[in-house]
Amino acid sequence: METVIHDLDDIDIQILRYLQENSRLTTKELAMKIHLSITPTYERQRRLERMGYIKGYVAVLDANKMERGFMVFCNVSMKQINKQIANSFQETVGSWNEVTECYNISGDGDYLLKVCVSSMQKYQQFILDKLGDFPYISQVRSFFVMDTLKLMYGFPL
Numbered sequence: 722m723e724t725v726i727h728d729l730d731d732i733d734i735q736i737l738r739y740l741q742e743n744s745r746l747t748t749k750e751l752a753m754k755i756h757l758s759i760t761p762t763y764e765r766q767r768r769l770e771r772m773g774y775i776k777g778y779v780a781v782l783d784a785n786k787m788e789r790g791f792m793v794f795c796n797v798s799m800k801q802i803n804k805q806i807a808n809s810f811q812e813t814v815g816s817w818n819e820v821t822e823c824y825n826i827s828g829d830g831d832y833l834l835k836v837c838v839s840s841m842q843k844y845q846q847f848i849l850d851k852l853g854d855f856p857y858i859s860q861v862r863s864f865f866v867m868d869t870l871k872l873m874y875g876f877p878l
Contacts, residue, residue, distance in 0.1 A: 728772065732757065734878050736765055737774060741875035744778040781874060789837040792866040793844055796830040797852070800859040813855060819847045830862070 729737075735755045739746060746754070752762035769775045784790040799806065807825070814823045814834065822835035838844050844863075852861060 729774070733765060733769060733774075736762070736769060738878040740766070740775065740778075741878070784837055788839040791838050791840050791844060792869075793836045793838075794864040794866070795834040795836050795852070796860075796862040796864070797832040797834060797858055798829075798860040798862075799831045799857050801857060802831060806857050810855065810857070817847075817851055819843075819851070830860075 732755055736751065739751055739754050748759050748763045748766065751766070752759045755762060757765075766775070784792065799810075810832065811823075814820050814832075819836050819838050820834050821837050824833045825831065826833050836844060836847060838847060848861065848863075852858065
């Protein structure tokens, strides 16, 4: 398989692919899958970490079991925007546990938030107590997730 990702060869791509599928693989298990000995596999994995291709390792939790299964994408438009307001919004959003992802977007709106709470009432409370308190917001549009049709935590490699 040929790749356009700079500085990576086919073995590096295989390592990334297997670790995306299961980041709990031991170095020995990973080495067996990519048909390389343990030491070079370990060194390659650490190099991928140092180079920033691997940002970290996480456990994927079940949102419903964690009482966070009520998911809303929240499109936020600002009255005005400048560096100070953007930094303040970024810092504020970063402190809200309900927001699991936040993107600065172009087009219709300025920010897209993924909000995960336990219920509609908790989302309303979030809107009234937190988002509604930020002074430069002009509009909030909510998109309620009814079903997840596709969910990937990585990239096709």
